[in-house]
Amino acid sequence: xxxxxxxxxxxxxxxxxxxxxxxxxxxxxxxxxxxxxxxxxxxxxxxxxxxxxxxxxxxxxxxxxxxxxxxxxxxxxxxxxxxxxxxxxxxxxxxxxxxxxxxxxxxxxxxxxxxxxxxxxxxxxxxxxxxxxxxxxxxxxxxxxxxxxxxxxxxxxxxxxxxxxxxxxxxxxxxxxxxxxxxxxxxxxxxxxxxxxxxxxxxxxxxxxxxxxxx
Numbered sequence: 001x002x003x004x005x006x007x008x009x010x011x012x013x014x015x016x017x018x019x020x021x022x023x024x025x026x027x028x029x030x031x032x033x034x035x036x037x038x039x040x041x042x043x044x045x046x047x048x049x050x051x052x053x054x055x056x057x058x059x060x061x062x063x064x065x066x067x068x069x070x071x072x073x074x075x076x077x078x079x080x081x082x083x084x085x086x087x088x089x090x091x092x093x094x095x096x097x098x099x100x101x102x103x104x105x106x107x108x109x110x111x112x113x114x115x116x117x118x119x120x121x122x123x124x125x126x127x128x129x130x131x132x133x134x135x136x137x138x139x140x141x142x143x144x145x146x147x148x149x150x151x152x153x154x155x156x157x158x159x160x161x162x163x164x165x166x167x168x169x170x171x172x173x174x175x176x177x178x179x180x181x182x183x184x185x186x187x188x189x190x191x192x193x194x195x196x197x198x199x200x201x202x203x204x205x206x207x208x209x210x211x212x213x214x215x
Contacts, residue, residue, distance in 0.1 A: 048202050
């Protein structure tokens with residue numbers, strides 16, 4: 001953790017949440033981004049964005065949901081995740097900058113569901129779980145399509161929760177990370193290495209945010 005990084009505890013109606021701030025020297029956006037149902041903010045994509053984006057004028061707020069802060073192993077129901085997310089929103093708005101709502105997996109669903117309500121400038125959906133593995137009939141596409149703000153989906157080419165080709169037509173942007181699984185891990189036999197896959201994620205998000213500035 002760098003000297004500039006700080007940790008903030010936030011009380012929400014779902015319990016105590018935690019924000020790890022990675023500030024940009026001169027920011028024009030805040031990216032508030034949360035983890036999935038099976039992991040924390042140590043996920044490779046979240047950590048890579050926290051390292052890279054501050055160099056491009058984006059302050060990154062890595063958000064830990066209350067269930068994770070409390071040390072629980074299993075995430076609560078979606079409506080409880082939404083309550084926790086709403087509770088941290090005033091803290092990420094405090095800098096009076098446009099806020100991009102983001103998340104990986106279950107966190108991406110939360111960001112999509114609440115984006116319009118909270119006034120998010122855009123949504124970053126990392127590894128959006130389009131459906132449970134092996135159950136494409138149980139689609140969550142309505143959450144993604146209902147975000148109502150500019151949205152970028154970054155999806156692994158081999159994600160069992162939804163491969164890029166399975167995603168419906170919509171106004172969102174989608175970047176495929178070749179060979180990546182739900183955690184963006186790539187097999188050793190892949191034509192790209194793990195570092196290259198992570199670089200594709202950060203470059204895609206950086207370029208997309210640049211486009212948001214130009215709108």
